[in-house]
Amino acid sequence: SQKIEQNSEALNIQEGKxxxxxxxxxxxxxxxxxxxxxxxxxGPVFLLLIRENEKEKRKERLKVTFDTTLKQSLxxxxxxxxxxxxxYLCALDHDYxxxxxxxxxxxxxx
Amino acid sequence: xxxxxxxxxxxxxxxxxxxALRCDPISGHVSLFWYQQALGQGPEFxxxxxxxxxxxxxxxxxxxxxxxxxxxxxxxxxxxRTQQEDSAxxxxxxxPVGAGVRDTQYFGPGTRLTVL
Numbered sequence: 001s002q003k004i005e006q007n008s009e010a011l012n013i014q015e016g017k018x019x020x021x022x023x024x025x026x027x028x029x030x031x032x033x034x035x036x037x038x039x040x041x042x043g044p045v046f047l048l049l050i051r052e053n054e055k056e057k058r059k060e061r062l063k064v065t066f067d068t069t070l071k072q073s074l075x076x077x078x079x080x081x082x083x084x085x086x087x088y089l090c091a092l093d094h095d096y097x098x099x100x101x102x103x104x105x106x107x108x109x110x
Numbered sequence: 111x112x113x114x115x116x117x118x119x120x121x122x123x124x125x126x127x128x129x130a131l132r133c134d135p136i137s138g139h140v141s142l143f144w145y146q147q148a149l150g151q152g153p154e155f156x157x158x159x160x161x162x163x164x165x166x167x168x169x170x171x172x173x174x175x176x177x178x179x180x181x182x183x184x185x186x187x188x189x190x191r192t193q194q195e196d197s198a199x200x201x202x203x204x205x206p207v208g209a210g211v212r213d214t215q216y217f218g219p220g221t222r223l224t225v226l
Contacts, residue, residue, distance in 0.1 A: 043217030089152050100152030
């Protein structure tokens, strides 16, 4: 069965620095990969979608890369702010279903 | 416009009780998904509806779990004879398109179910 692994530990960074999150997967070749943000007590909120033929995607201070050879996606938050503190989930898209990783919790210190 | 809403937000049930969780998707959304999220884990797929048709129920953990969407809008997830391992957050998501067309999913706030 497919396996999705995200940074196993929480990430604590200083405001203004770049946070880099990793999503590795096995036993599957998704056509799409999505990143979501989840705050405590809330449902996930969509951030970015990247296709298998795209190497990189940007949205404001967010950047996602997708390496189908390494079976890895990297998610970057540049110029981080305390408001970026949340859990970030990567999700593999197969047909209509999403398979999520466990998430990485990011805390940005002021 | 209104997002996906779920009710109740919190539910405490005694082991063996039946529960019903409601999802109101975004108006006009074709696809509706249910996910189960255990503490510290990502959401896990339970079932998928395209309009009123349940196209995939492969993620339902047992025959105690049942979902319906009779008129293609509101959906209900029912759990019969609840067990402690059913304790989790149940998330509903909707999408404006049907299966085979990629789009984002819009999630509700979830219902936190605690089985004592």
